[in-house]
Amino acid sequence: MKITNEQKEKIINFATKQLDNEVAAGIDHFKRDYHLAQVLAKKESLKFNEKILFAATFLHDVSEDEPHWTGAAKLAGKFLKKIDFSYVEIKEVQHAILEHTPNGKPKSVEAKLLHDADLLDFLGATGIVRLSIGAWDWMGKSSLQEFLEVFKKFRKIASEGLVLKASKDLAKDKIKFMDLAIKQLEKELKI
Numbered sequence: 243m244k245i246t247n248e249q250k251e252k253i254i255n256f257a258t259k260q261l262d263n264e265v266a267a268g269i270d271h272f273k274r275d276y277h278l279a280q281v282l283a284k285k286e287s288l289k290f291n292e293k294i295l296f297a298a299t300f301l302h303d304v305s306e307d308e309p310h311w312t313g314a315a316k317l318a319g320k321f322l323k324k325i326d327f328s329y330v331e332i333k334e335v336q337h338a339i340l341e342h343t344p345n346g347k348p349k350s351v352e353a354k355l356l357h358d359a360d361l362l363d364f365l366g367a368t369g370i371v372r373l374s375i376g377a378w379d380w381m382g383k384s385s386l387q388e389f390l391e392v393f394k395k396f397r398k399i400a401s402e403g404l405v406l407k408a409s410k411d412l413a414k415d416k417i418k419f420m421d422l423a424i425k426q427l428e429k430e431l432k433i
Protein backbone atom coordinates (compact mmCIF):
# COMPACT_ATOMS: atom_id res chain seq x y z
CA MET A 243 0.00 0.00 0.00
CA LYS A 244 1.10 3.57 -0.73
CA ILE A 245 2.04 5.95 2.04
CA THR A 246 -0.63 8.57 2.76
CA ASN A 247 -0.01 12.25 3.50
CA GLU A 248 -1.45 11.64 6.94
CA GLN A 249 1.09 8.89 7.62
CA LYS A 250 3.92 11.16 6.40
CA GLU A 251 2.75 13.93 8.71
CA LYS A 252 2.54 11.55 11.66
CA ILE A 253 6.06 10.24 11.00
CA ILE A 254 7.49 13.78 10.82
CA ASN A 255 5.66 14.77 14.03
CA PHE A 256 6.91 11.67 15.83
CA ALA A 257 10.52 12.25 14.67
CA THR A 258 10.36 15.92 15.67
CA LYS A 259 9.04 15.09 19.12
CA GLN A 260 11.62 12.36 19.58
CA LEU A 261 14.57 14.55 18.56
CA ASP A 262 14.00 17.53 20.79
CA ASN A 263 16.82 20.00 19.99
CA GLU A 264 19.06 17.74 17.91
CA VAL A 265 20.76 19.81 15.20
CA ALA A 266 23.29 17.61 13.39
CA ALA A 267 20.97 14.60 13.10
CA GLY A 268 17.60 16.31 13.20
CA ILE A 269 14.73 16.86 10.80
CA ASP A 270 16.75 18.89 8.29
CA HIS A 271 19.30 16.03 8.12
CA PHE A 272 16.40 13.64 7.38
CA LYS A 273 15.09 15.98 4.68
CA ARG A 274 18.54 16.20 3.07
CA ASP A 275 18.93 12.40 3.24
CA TYR A 276 15.52 11.92 1.62
CA HIS A 277 16.40 14.37 -1.13
CA LEU A 278 19.83 12.76 -1.67
CA ALA A 279 18.26 9.28 -1.75
CA GLN A 280 15.87 10.41 -4.49
CA VAL A 281 18.71 11.99 -6.49
CA LEU A 282 20.68 8.72 -6.22
CA ALA A 283 17.67 6.61 -7.25
CA LYS A 284 17.21 8.78 -10.34
CA LYS A 285 20.88 8.63 -11.31
CA GLU A 286 20.97 4.85 -10.83
CA SER A 287 17.51 4.35 -12.45
CA LEU A 288 16.40 2.49 -9.33
CA LYS A 289 12.74 1.96 -8.52
CA PHE A 290 12.03 2.25 -4.80
CA ASN A 291 9.09 1.94 -2.46
CA GLU A 292 8.33 5.48 -1.28
CA LYS A 293 6.62 4.25 1.88
CA ILE A 294 9.67 2.28 3.04
CA LEU A 295 12.20 4.95 2.07
CA PHE A 296 10.24 7.79 3.66
CA ALA A 297 9.67 5.99 6.97
CA ALA A 298 13.24 4.67 7.17
CA THR A 299 14.80 8.04 6.34
CA PHE A 300 12.72 10.06 8.79
CA LEU A 301 13.13 7.51 11.59
CA HIS A 302 16.70 6.24 11.19
CA ASP A 303 18.25 8.48 13.88
CA VAL A 304 15.35 8.92 16.32
CA SER A 305 17.01 7.17 19.26
CA GLU A 306 19.75 8.31 21.60
CA ASP A 307 20.37 4.76 22.84
CA GLU A 308 23.70 3.08 22.14
CA PRO A 309 23.81 1.94 19.40
CA HIS A 310 21.28 4.41 18.03
CA TRP A 311 20.30 2.27 15.02
CA THR A 312 18.95 -0.62 17.09
CA GLY A 313 17.13 1.86 19.35
CA ALA A 314 15.70 3.63 16.30
CA ALA A 315 14.64 0.34 14.66
CA LYS A 316 12.77 -0.67 17.82
CA LEU A 317 11.05 2.70 18.20
CA ALA A 318 10.17 2.75 14.50
CA GLY A 319 8.65 -0.74 14.75
CA LYS A 320 6.37 0.22 17.62
CA PHE A 321 5.36 3.52 16.09
CA LEU A 322 4.74 2.26 12.54
CA LYS A 323 2.47 -0.47 13.86
CA LYS A 324 0.29 2.25 15.36
CA ILE A 325 -0.05 4.02 12.02
CA ASP A 326 -1.01 0.85 10.13
CA PHE A 327 2.22 -0.26 8.49
CA SER A 328 2.10 -4.00 7.78
CA TYR A 329 4.50 -6.50 9.39
CA VAL A 330 6.45 -6.86 6.12
CA GLU A 331 6.68 -3.08 5.65
CA ILE A 332 7.95 -2.65 9.22
CA LYS A 333 10.62 -5.32 8.67
CA GLU A 334 11.78 -3.54 5.51
CA VAL A 335 11.95 -0.16 7.28
CA GLN A 336 13.87 -1.78 10.15
CA HIS A 337 16.35 -3.38 7.75
CA ALA A 338 17.14 0.03 6.22
CA ILE A 339 17.50 1.63 9.66
CA LEU A 340 19.74 -1.15 11.01
CA GLU A 341 22.04 -1.06 7.99
CA HIS A 342 22.36 2.73 7.59
CA THR A 343 25.74 2.86 9.37
CA PRO A 344 29.06 3.10 7.43
CA ASN A 345 29.81 -0.62 7.67
CA GLY A 346 26.18 -1.69 7.37
CA LYS A 347 25.19 -4.29 4.76
CA PRO A 348 22.17 -2.79 3.00
CA LYS A 349 20.39 -5.39 0.86
CA SER A 350 17.21 -3.70 -0.36
CA VAL A 351 17.12 -0.73 -2.74
CA GLU A 352 15.67 1.52 -0.01
CA ALA A 353 18.38 0.46 2.45
CA LYS A 354 21.15 1.17 -0.08
CA LEU A 355 19.67 4.59 -0.87
CA LEU A 356 19.41 5.60 2.80
CA HIS A 357 22.85 4.17 3.62
CA ASP A 358 24.60 6.17 0.92
CA ALA A 359 22.52 9.34 1.39
CA ASP A 360 23.38 9.26 5.08
CA LEU A 361 27.11 8.89 4.39
CA LEU A 362 27.03 11.69 1.81
CA ASP A 363 25.61 13.99 4.49
CA PHE A 364 28.84 13.43 6.47
CA LEU A 365 30.90 14.79 3.58
CA GLY A 366 31.46 18.23 2.07
CA ALA A 367 30.59 21.54 3.70
CA THR A 368 27.54 19.94 5.30
CA GLY A 369 29.80 17.26 6.73
CA ILE A 370 32.18 19.81 8.26
CA VAL A 371 29.31 21.68 9.91
CA ARG A 372 27.53 18.53 11.13
CA LEU A 373 30.73 16.91 12.36
CA SER A 374 31.70 20.09 14.24
CA ILE A 375 28.39 19.92 16.09
CA GLY A 376 28.68 16.14 16.47
CA ALA A 377 32.29 16.25 17.73
CA TRP A 378 31.17 18.49 20.54
CA ASP A 379 27.64 17.25 21.16
CA TRP A 380 27.90 13.48 20.49
CA MET A 381 31.56 12.81 21.13
CA GLY A 382 32.42 15.33 23.83
CA LYS A 383 35.48 16.70 22.00
CA SER A 384 36.70 20.03 23.28
CA SER A 385 39.58 21.20 21.07
CA LEU A 386 39.83 21.99 17.37
CA GLN A 387 42.69 19.52 17.13
CA GLU A 388 40.24 16.81 18.21
CA PHE A 389 37.63 18.13 15.75
CA LEU A 390 40.24 17.79 13.01
CA GLU A 391 40.72 14.12 13.87
CA VAL A 392 36.93 13.61 13.70
CA PHE A 393 36.83 15.21 10.22
CA LYS A 394 39.65 12.94 9.02
CA LYS A 395 38.03 9.83 10.46
CA PHE A 396 34.62 10.50 8.92
CA ARG A 397 36.09 11.63 5.61
CA LYS A 398 37.66 8.14 5.41
CA ILE A 399 34.77 5.99 6.65
CA ALA A 400 32.08 7.91 4.74
CA SER A 401 33.93 7.93 1.43
CA GLU A 402 35.01 4.28 1.69
CA GLY A 403 31.58 3.03 2.78
CA LEU A 404 29.55 4.20 -0.25
CA VAL A 405 28.02 1.33 -2.21
CA LEU A 406 26.35 2.93 -5.26
CA LYS A 407 28.32 4.30 -8.20
CA ALA A 408 26.16 7.43 -8.29
CA SER A 409 27.05 8.09 -4.65
CA LYS A 410 30.76 7.84 -5.39
CA ASP A 411 30.32 10.34 -8.26
CA LEU A 412 28.31 12.71 -6.09
CA ALA A 413 30.90 12.43 -3.32
CA LYS A 414 33.79 13.67 -5.47
CA ASP A 415 33.20 17.43 -5.02
CA LYS A 416 32.31 16.96 -1.37
CA ILE A 417 35.55 15.07 -0.71
CA LYS A 418 37.59 17.65 -2.62
CA PHE A 419 36.13 20.40 -0.43
CA MET A 420 36.62 18.38 2.75
CA ASP A 421 40.26 17.61 1.95
CA LEU A 422 40.89 21.31 1.41
CA ALA A 423 39.17 22.19 4.69
CA ILE A 424 41.16 19.52 6.56
CA LYS A 425 44.47 20.68 5.04
CA GLN A 426 43.74 24.31 5.82
CA LEU A 427 42.66 23.58 9.38
CA GLU A 428 45.79 21.48 9.90
CA LYS A 429 47.88 24.45 8.74
CA GLU A 430 46.03 26.94 10.93
CA LEU A 431 46.28 24.75 14.01
CA LYS A 432 50.08 24.51 13.87
CA ILE A 433 51.04 26.82 16.71
Ligand SMILES: [Fe+2]
Pocket residue numbers: 302303310342
Ligand atom coordinates in the same frame (compact mmCIF):
# COMPACT_ATOMS: atom_id res chain seq x y z
FE1 LIG B 1 22.68 7.36 12.19
Ligand SMILES: [Fe+2]
Pocket residue numbers: 267271302303360
Ligand atom coordinates in the same frame (compact mmCIF):
# COMPACT_ATOMS: atom_id res chain seq x y z
FE1 LIG C 1 21.63 9.99 9.83
